[in-house]
Amino acid sequence: MNRILIVDNSPIIRTGLAKMTESYPGEVMVSGTAANGQLALDWLEGHYADICITDIRMPLMDGLALIEYVNGHYPWMSSIIISSYDDFTYAKSGLELGAVDYLLKPVSEENLYRVLDKAFRRIRETRNHAANGLLLKHLTSHRDMMARWVEHIRYNRHETMPLLIVDTLDMLEKWVDGRYDLLNPLAMEWLFLVVEELKHEKITFHLEEGRDLGLGDKMIAAHKVRFYFRICCVRRLEEGARYLFHIMNGDRSNQTRKAIERVQAFLEENYASKDVSLQQVADHVGFSKNYLSNLFKQETGTTIWNYLLDVRMKKAREMxxxxxxxLYEIADRLGYSEQIYFSRMFKERYGLSPLEFKKRIEQ
Known part of the structure; x- marks a missing residue:
């Protein structure tokens, strides 16, 4: 998700640009607007943005001064200039400062989308390049972590994967040294490296970058930036691990796959029930308890109850x-009668108590 700050001293232009930008067919949202460069800097002190779309001529601080300040203090951001024909020399100066491109007033939707495409492409390429460089820099120090990933994927170790992902997150965060926007592309580079390590399995892998759409608020406060990108990174690693587990398990027959998916859907819909039983699950798919238990374990590498526990623990993390x-409210919503039992199950799954887990993610 790319978050945008729009800066222009005309309320009409700010509103029009915001509407056009949010109609862009991609993952983008307007997080803030400002009437001049100084107000934009005030906003940036307390909020996060990926792109600044700024007018050239504004009171208090013009667009060129704003771009120069952004370059020095917010290096992850890209800038786009808005100018009139009379301000072309200023627009040229903005390009020399590293702005992605300029838009002439009145701004058309077609030109805005073209420049946004260019800006997003630059952001993606720049961050991917930086992430690749970090991975190469730390090539010799992550062998143990890589060995753990290969072992987990190869031997279908779902149960301890969540803790491994948190450990990986902590490792990657040390590498980015405060550039939290690099956690997403770095997680992707890490997954691609895992794929390389597994190539001798003679299986074709294809990973696509996951989406962070829906994670975080429209406007991210500066003190929540680290937390936001850590959550995005965890989800990226989880998506990759889930995909690799699926590939390593191989393709299943349509009938078997549908039966397993029905069991999983039933457990995901009824995880909060205190009375859910193996007989209920078996009746739902029309199999005997013993046959279903063996089939589920054979096809997924885990038991039905472990899968239910996994669903409950993921819901617990979200809450x-x-x-x-x-904690007692979360336990009740997960179908547990006792908070102590819920906490023990959580710690067995993640290696941390619920409160320890929350503190570690938020630290």
């Missing part, structure tokens, strides 16, 4: 990170 619910 811990995104709500202010008490």
């Amino acid at each position: 811990l990170l995104n709500t202010d619910l008490k």
